[in-house]
Amino acid sequence: MGNCQDSCKNFWCGPKNTNVRISLPAICFIWQIAMIALFAIFVRYDPEADAHWTEYMHQNNITSNIENDFYYRYPSFQDVHVMIFMGFGLLFTFLKRYSFGGVGFNFLISAFGLQWALLMQGWFHSLDSTDWTIKIGMKSLINADFCVAGCLIAFGACLGKVSPIQLMVMTLCGVSLFAVEEYVILNLIHAKDTGGSMVIHTFGGYYGLTISWILYRPNLHQSKRLRGSSYHSDVFAMIGTLFLWVHWPSFNSAIGNHGDGQHRAVINTYLSLAASVLTTFAVSSLSAKRGKLSMVHIQNATLAGGVAMGTAAEIMVSPYSALVVGVCSGIISTFGFVVLTPFMEKHMKIQDTCGIHNLHAMPGVLGGAVGAVTAAFASTSVYGQEGLMHAIMHGFVDRTMGMQAAHQAAGLCIAIISGIGGGAVVGCILRLPCWGDPEDENCFDDEVYWELPEDEESVPPVNQYNDQKADKQTDVNESTLSVEN
């Protein structure tokens, strides 16, 4: 009995074991084999990617190969793909000794998540009821990348504090949840969310924040020496920011309607992003001694304009409103970094490494609100009859604009609730002490999971550093003292 208690206590409070030599490969292999089996059963090429395409063209009176959806979407897909793997990956390299983990684990969970996303989204959105298969094409790949983005946002809150295995569990559950809430918001409620302010950013943000809250580490200050950037790691992260910033118009237009829809989404996002850069610089300078700019703000808050324009990307908001959205999102996001993140860490026990609350959660909610408001004010005079049906109503002729706005608001609530609810459950799972997460003093340190180059000048822990200096002092003294004698 005591033995059992002991081992139970040991299980919960014993020293953490970060050796993932068995568990990580095991999960990767098992999961990948499961994927192969499920793909063999369920996944097929869609008609535009199938060798029967030539016959399909004849049957559907398509005269030219260029009408294949590939040519409408492939460039956008590539941009989104770059954002997921390079944009997020490099943005996560900002910590001085966690660059490998940032870019490497981002790579792992994205590649892992997109396979599961193809299945989950397929089952919910495009299961062919005649032969129970999922037909994948260009749009499926983009959607899988989107789905992964939600999980990467959540990764941002936990960066440096979790093990790769925890990240894979988080991604597995996150993708599943994502597919469900996306189905509810887009297919049941028929809210509009082209760029995913609600579905991706709001959900991903609250999902990650809740997990981070449950995994709260009271002694995280023990690894404080590593929780900062270095000059060059900041430049690496800035490359990631620029990848995201430059390609965000593609993100918000990638699955938009052909023609004017994609065109408009690009213009709106482009303008909103530009405006949020200016207000980010303004607020960053305003908030610091001598007006010095902070790289953290520039790396993150400049992107808030893209997040906030997601839901309304395709809507006829008019160019100046896109600027207004960008201005507001830049301000609240930078403000969040200056005020809210420290507050949340101190008083709410939420340790948000990358500040996803400021970059994704808040601007995502703003974006959802913008979507609801603009839907409420849509009219046939602005859109034309056909345009209105196409751009907002999804063919629901009997909906009034007010109803559509209410549905948008409902979608936003569902995104928040499922993010928090899902995060709570997953966070509790991740508290189990079997996942190989690091001790508090080893957080934000690549040493734990990576073989590091040998002769690099490593950042020594504080004590050791002082000891060294002390030793030196002593050496000199001793050598002089030895002279004395």
Next chain:
Amino acid sequence: MGNCQDSCKNFWCGPKNTNVRISLPAICFIWQIAMIALFAIFVRYDPEADAHWTEYMHQNNITSNIENDFYYRYPSFQDVHVMIFMGFGLLFTFLKRYSFGGVGFNFLISAFGLQWALLMQGWFHSLDSTDWTIKIGMKSLINADFCVAGCLIAFGACLGKVSPIQLMVMTLCGVSLFAVEEYVILNLIHAKDTGGSMVIHTFGGYYGLTISWILYRPNLHQSKRLRGSSYHSDVFAMIGTLFLWVHWPSFNSAIGNHGDGQHRAVINTYLSLAASVLTTFAVSSLSAKRGKLSMVHIQNATLAGGVAMGTAAEIMVSPYSALVVGVCSGIISTFGFVVLTPFMEKHMKIQDTCGIHNLHAMPGVLGGAVGAVTAAFASTSVYGQEGLMHAIMHGFVDRTMGMQAAHQAAGLCIAIISGIGGGAVVGCILRLPCWGDPEDENCFDDEVYWELPEDEESVPPVNQYNDQKADKQTDVNESTLSVEN
């Protein structure tokens, strides 16, 4: 009276105040609000980005969404966008302690400039006289990016020596000037300049050089210790170079004529760039002891082929001529770095941080000349009747080839003159001592405008460095002396 003199003297010669905490946010906010107001009054979506597009298609017998200009231009736009924000931004990170400023201020003034460019270019090129609005679409966004490029070139000459506020003033004036000279060259003179050798590079180059000349700092040697690269900052800059190099074919073809025009522009630029790489390596090796290559040359002169091919990008120059242009531009550009830049700094008081004279001004002039010569030799046998009208004459049936060549040459002169003239005026404005620019000994130092990571090994100023060494010496002496007693 004496008081007034004193304060006047203080105003001009007093110690510089680099605190931008009030001024930078103020300018950003005021400017952004002005933009919103002007966009609300003037800017609308163009028909291809408007929700009435479906009706527009019916009216204009357009059968397929893919005929929307979006699908002709969006991939090129993305490449240009990458060049502006990532290419220029990273190229400017080459200084060892000014990487934040290089990439960060590039970000700020680009986002700032493109909004103003949309308005200025709209007023000059595409103001709809029926309702006095500007209709923006894909081509407007590309042109705004182009316009910003001119100002970023000018930034290159002043890199590290000016404050963000000066940069914003420089950009504001630069964009305005750009729109005017572009209007004169393209719409009044009807010169051809697809890739902007004249309009962008020549103008931007001389604009920046003139400003740099007026802002000459005789004591710039005081910050000599920081005016160089470090091993990793050179790699960062090289990434910028590669972004520019790889995407330059898109730059020169982005606003080209659909079909053969864009196709040909890509081929010409691709070949010219390849040739300039070889001659850059050759001249760089030839100019150094033991043939060692210089990163500065490789980072910059390899791009000269793209600059020099700008004006004639769409012209039927034939592939081998594109190679010849690349060869020449690579040689003169590298030669400029080896000989001209030091000469200009020593004897002409032009401190050109990035060597824009070599990368933009000279190859730009070469490009303008190539455009004039090739226009003079154009003939219906090479182009076909229809092709000639389309590619060179803009429908001016009564122009002879010689006349077109003269117009091209006139365009080049206007670009040079407006660059120098505009730069002189703007330079004088920027000499006012109220803009928060750094002291001579603090140039090329991020410390002035950025919060830097703490525990980074910073490069200490020379004196302090010597003091430290002296202190150490003293310490040892003291400890030994204390022994003596």
Next chain:
Amino acid sequence: MGNCQDSCKNFWCGPKNTNVRISLPAICFIWQIAMIALFAIFVRYDPEADAHWTEYMHQNNITSNIENDFYYRYPSFQDVHVMIFMGFGLLFTFLKRYSFGGVGFNFLISAFGLQWALLMQGWFHSLDSTDWTIKIGMKSLINADFCVAGCLIAFGACLGKVSPIQLMVMTLCGVSLFAVEEYVILNLIHAKDTGGSMVIHTFGGYYGLTISWILYRPNLHQSKRLRGSSYHSDVFAMIGTLFLWVHWPSFNSAIGNHGDGQHRAVINTYLSLAASVLTTFAVSSLSAKRGKLSMVHIQNATLAGGVAMGTAAEIMVSPYSALVVGVCSGIISTFGFVVLTPFMEKHMKIQDTCGIHNLHAMPGVLGGAVGAVTAAFASTSVYGQEGLMHAIMHGFVDRTMGMQAAHQAAGLCIAIISGIGGGAVVGCILRLPCWGDPEDENCFDDEVYWELPEDEESVPPVNQYNDQKADKQTDVNESTLSVEN
């Protein structure tokens, strides 16, 4: 006579001269002038890039500019271009003191090789027999980039051990060989190889390995201190990896058939790559103490899935098979890094700096095999009659599937043989002691061919480092001793 012997001995065994001040510029200039002459004689624009395109459209009943091949291929071309110059270039920066050489020489030989590739491939594949000219268009540019890729792979094996002049010779011969073997495999044997598993990766891999074998340096351990990465150089290399990984679907689809062919190639490659990431992480963790991941594996083996999917990219392998291919290639590639590369270096005298055997040669062979097997199992039930002709048979109606499979296998053998044979000849040429290659103790050091930033903390050779420490020690002793007296 003795004099002659002496000079002969001196020629072969004397100290190496790494001064390339005459030879490098001479080769660059001569070569570039030759290129101009040959381009003037042979190279013209193809009809879609010629100003007669409008007339061509009328003649061929093409109704829309968007049917120009430019719009089918340009985005893919840009991605491939990014892979060649940025992907390979940055991947080669992983060595701590050879980043300049990695990215710089990659730049040089790519720009050099693509011009020669346009000619060689033109002569073999598309020489117009009416006027003996080569018509270049979008597809030619992509193919030239592909051709260069083969030589860059070979560069990977020799990274840090050869001079830029050797690299140019290697590229010149490599491109020539490539064009021949490509002609034999694709145009004579009519094997299918859309993404170049055989033609590019297998050939390039064995070409480079054979050269590296012939240039074996028994005393390479003398530069062991430099044969490793640093923390930031690993992140640079990781950016290169991500560029390659993200754009690989474009690589495998760039010259695919319009419509379903390109669409399918993207899906297959995307899935295969995702799967190989997971198995790479798994095997990497499994092979190390405490399960620590190795950056070398992540940087390289994650790409094996793209290589192995090359030949069969357009084939209807079905999505789950693409995953299987990715799984296998990830495993064998990582296994190669763990076991084979050290074995080959120790026992087979092959010093493979970047591990191209693991990333290109083995997965390339796997890809060729996959192509043969899948061709053998192709059937009209899967493809439809038209699709089968289009996707696999190139219109050879009388071939059985078994015959096609045999042809695929024959193609693979030819790629291997020409790689090894060509590498043997070129390797012998490169052993001549006139090429300016570095001494064994100076390998992997940018110091030899590059002007390095001055105040960088350089990695001193081991002895010197100890001397310095000893000196310091002495200094202190002396100062104390002087007190004694």
